[in-house]
Every structure is written in structure tokens, then in C-alpha cells.
Amino acid sequence: MAPSTYRRLWRWHFWAAMLVVPFVLLQSATGVLYLWHEQWADWAHAGLRFVEPRDLHASLDVQVAAAQALHPQAQAVQVIVAQDRRRATQVIFGGGHHGTGEGLPFPVFVDPHDAQVLGTLSGWQWLPGWSRKIHGGWPLGNAGSWLLELGACWALVMILSGLYLWWAGRDVSPERPRGVLAALRPRTGQGMRVLLRDLHSGVALSFSAILLLFLLSALPWTHFWGNVVLKPVQQALGQPSPFADTLRARSTKPATAVMPMTLDEAVTRARALGLQGALEIRLDGDASAALALANRAPRSAQETRLAFDRGTRALVARTDWADYPPLPRAVAIGVDLHEGTHFGRVNRWLNTALATALLWISLTGLLSWWLRRPRGKLGAPPRSRAELPRGVRVIGGLLCVVLPLLGLSVLLLWLLDALASRLRSPLQT
Numbered sequence: 001m002a003p004s005t006y007r008r009l010w011r012w013h014f015w016a017a018m019l020v021v022p023f024v025l026l027q028s029a030t031g032v033l034y035l036w037h038e039q040w041a042d043w044a045h046a047g048l049r050f051v052e053p054r055d056l057h058a059s060l061d062v063q064v065a066a067a068q069a070l071h072p073q074a075q076a077v078q079v080i081v082a083q084d085r086r087r088a089t090q091v092i093f094g095g096g097h098h099g100t101g102e103g104l105p106f107p108v109f110v111d112p113h114d115a116q117v118l119g120t121l122s123g124w125q126w127l128p129g130w131s132r133k134i135h136g137g138w139p140l141g142n143a144g145s146w147l148l149e150l151g152a153c154w155a156l157v158m159i160l161s162g163l164y165l166w167w168a169g170r171d172v173s174p175e176r177p178r179g180v181l182a183a184l185r186p187r188t189g190q191g192m193r194v195l196l197r198d199l200h201s202g203v204a205l206s207f208s209a210i211l212l213l214f215l216l217s218a219l220p221w222t223h224f225w226g227n228v229v230l231k232p233v234q235q236a237l238g239q240p241s242p243f244a245d246t247l248r249a250r251s252t253k254p255a256t257a258v259m260p261m262t263l264d265e266a267v268t269r270a271r272a273l274g275l276q277g278a279l280e281i282r283l284d285g286d287a288s289a290a291l292a293l294a295n296r297a298p299r300s301a302q303e304t305r306l307a308f309d310r311g312t313r314a315l316v317a318r319t320d321w322a323d324y325p326p327l328p329r330a331v332a333i334g335v336d337l338h339e340g341t342h343f344g345r346v347n348r349w350l351n352t353a354l355a356t357a358l359l360w361i362s363l364t365g366l367l368s369w370w371l372r373r374p375r376g377k378l379g380a381p382p383r384s385r386a387e388l389p390r391g392v393r394v395i396g397g398l399l400c401v402v403l404p405l406l407g408l409s410v411l412l413l414w415l416l417d418a419l420a421s422r423l424r425s426p427l428q429t
Contacts, residue, residue: 004386011381016158023151028355030135037128048109053085058115060263067091067108145223153406200364217334239325249290249307300332
């Protein structure tokens with residue numbers, strides 16, 4: 001590769017990294033916190049999470065009413081029912097009506113044996129609530145999701161450009177390692193700059209393939225790409241996610257003398273239909289909506305979602321793994337891997353290692369830049385007009401098409417660069 005072409009790619013890698021580092025710090029920290037939130041909650045809030053097992057069982061509707069009485073202005077949105085009699089029932093409320101953490105969900109813990117409220121946590125005290133919300137762009141709403149999606153797009157650019165720079169730049173500088181194994185072994189006798197560069201490139205090279213898959217698995221969750229790009233593609237291919245079937249299901253209005261289906265009845269039916277483990281019951285306050293619930297399982301392949309007609313008690317929707325078309329299956333597996341549940345504890349440790357690797361890559365990259373930059377200057381790689389290799393242009397073009405936010409940001413950067421060049425020319429003349 002010509003040195004001028006190398007400098008041009010290096011410049012793209014540099015600016016991609018500058019855009020991505022804040023995103024990496026935020027997403028890595030909140031992601032790791034969410035990975036281990038169950039273990040943290042059992043340790044930090046054991047008095048709320050665990051109860052003395054007894055043969056008594058209080059009605060779930062009574063348990064929810066007890067939690068609702070504690071926060072009459074809040075909306076209960078979910079009930080988590082444990083199969084283990086030692087665990088408390090969790091009633092999750094929407095945010096905005098309790099203590100600090102405005103806009104964050106928060107839980108109330110209820111003893112399932114006598115419906116006594118054990119306590120509650122604020123939005124900021126409940127780790128899975130705020131870590132997941134911030135990881136998804138809260139409190140900026142859709143704009144926050146767009147920013148995070150943009151960060152993920154440029155992280156892809158950073159990793160791909162870094163890989164290409166390492167591979168194509170092995171002959172640009174004679175001191176660069178020439179093989180993959182050599183690149184993984186840092187050199188300790190050639191100064192701090194060479195050592196930092198080797199520590200940076202070695203870890204990046206080791207984790208690059210998994211990091212790429214990890215970033216791609218996050219895109220279906222984003223508001224723009226997930227809704228504007230992925231969903232229309234699924235519809236066009238006839239492969240929509242069946243998950244929405246249970247959410248769209250409706251209930252008939254029961255006769256005046258007929259009591260609507262209780263939560264206990266729904267749980268009993270779900271157990272009879274084979275659902276094991278903890279159950280999640282959706283509470284949306286809409287009397288016309290079906291009563292939807294699902295089992296909490298490490299893998300989507302083990303989950304079953306049910307919806308019951310509140311009036312007739314009939315099963316109106318059921319979603320199992322067999323109902324998932326290939327594309328939703330791939331997305332669901334990506335979500336499981338991303339959340340660290342697919343392989344259990346091993347998956348969580350792997351994701352923790354990935355987050356640590358991202359932090360390490362960012363830190364060593366920043367230190368390397370700081371040591372080499374001229375004093376008092378930004379030290380960005382010099383601008384180059386060299387033509388990029390055809391393969392790089394094709395891959396870049398495909399990324400901009402498949403990831404529209406990336407394409408728009410590249411267009412904006414190109415316009416700003418062209419404007420800056422026009423403004424500089426008269427001044428230089």
C-alpha cells in the first residue's frame with residue numbers, strides 16, 4: 001500500500017476512534033453492569049429478594065394490589081413470579097412517580113406467601129432498570145438510540161479500518177510485525193510508543209471478529225435501524241417476528257356476572273401448558289388487551305409466550321421457537337449472545353472480557369495518540385487525496401447503504417470537509 005493511501009485510511013481510523021470512544025465507555029460500563037445485575041441484586045438486596053419458604057400462597061392479584069397501594073400514582077407494568085418459593089414476587093412500575101430516577105422503572109418486592117410488601121427500590125437503586133435504559137439511549141429517547149446506533153456504526157468503521165491498516169501496513173514501516181502471531185506478542189525493547197501500539201493492535205486483532213458480531217447483534221434493538229431498516233425487510237421476506245402476536249392479541253368483554261381471568265388462573269394454565277421457571281406477566285392497564293405472559297429462559301429457543309382472553313379464558317396466542325422464521329431466529333440468538341444468557345455464566349464472562357477489551361483498545365489508542373501528537377496540537381493524521389483501493393470503496397459503500405445513519409454521517413463529514421477546504425483556499429491565497 002502506498003504511504004499516502006495508508007495515511008488516508010489512518011485518518012478515517014483516527015476520527016472514527018475519536019467519535020467512538022465516548023460510546024465505548026458508556027456502553028461497556030452499562031453493559032457489564034446489566035450482565036451481572038441478578039447476582040448483584042441477590043447480594044445487595046437479599047432482604048428484598050428472598051423470603052422464608054412456607055406452604056401459604058397469597059393471590060397474585062392481592063400481591064399486585066399491595067404493591068400498588070404503596071405507589072397509587074404509578075402504573076404497574078409487569079409482574080415477575082418466581083417458581084422458587086424462597087424468592088419474592090417482583091412488581092415492576094413505570095418510572096416518573098417514585099423518588100429519584102425520573103423516568104426509570106422501579107420494583108416493589110412482595111412476600112408471595114402472605115402478600116406483605118418487603119420494600120421497594122428507587123429507579124437509581126434498581127440496577128437492571130437504569131443500566132438497560134441508559135444502554136438503550138435514555139434519557140434522550142429516540143435521539144439517544146440514534147446516537148448509540150451512530151456510535152455502533154462508527155465502531156464498525158474503526159475496527160474494519162484498523163484491521164485493514166494492520167494487514168496492509170505491515171510493509172509501510174519496517175518495524176511493524178509481519179504475521180498474526182507476531183502481532184499478538186508486544187515488543188518491549190523499542191520504546192513506549194511501539195509497546196503501546198502493539199498492546200493496542202494485539203488486543204484489537206484478538207477480539208476483532210467477536211467485536212464485529214457483537215456490534216451487529218446490537219443493531220436490531222436500535223430505534224432507527226431496527227424499525228426503519230430491519231422490520232420492512234422482514235415484512236418483505238415474509239419473516240416478521242412472531243413475538244408481536246401475543247402483544248396484539250385482544251380479549252372479549254366478559255359478561256357482567258363473569259369475573260375476568262385472574263393472574264393466578266393465568267399462571268396455573270401456563271404451568272399446565274409446560275412453562276417452567278420464573279414467569280413474566282405483562283400489565284398494560286388496557287382491559288381489552290389479552291393477558292400475556294412468558295417464561296424467563298436463558299435462550300429464546302426455550303421461551304414460550306402465551307396470551308389468554310380475559311373474558312373467555314381461552315388461549316388466543318402462543319409463540320414457541322418453532323414459530324420463528326430464520327431471520328427472527330438469527331436476531332433472537334444475537335440478542336441472547338449480546339445479553340450474555342445463551343451460554344450461561346460462560347457467556348457473561350465472555351461479554352465482560354469483550355467490554356474490557358474495548359476499554360483497553362480505547363485506552364491504549366488514546367495514550368498512543370497522546371504520546372505522538374505535537375505539543376499543543378490535535379495531531380490528526382494529515383489529509384490525503386490518494387484514491388482508496390477498490391475493495392475498501394466497495395465495502396465502505398455497502399456499509400453506508402446497509403447502515404443509513406452511517407451513510408448520512410459520512411455525507412455530512414464530506415460536505416463539511418469540502419466547505420473547510422473552500423474556506424481555506426482563499427485564506428492561503
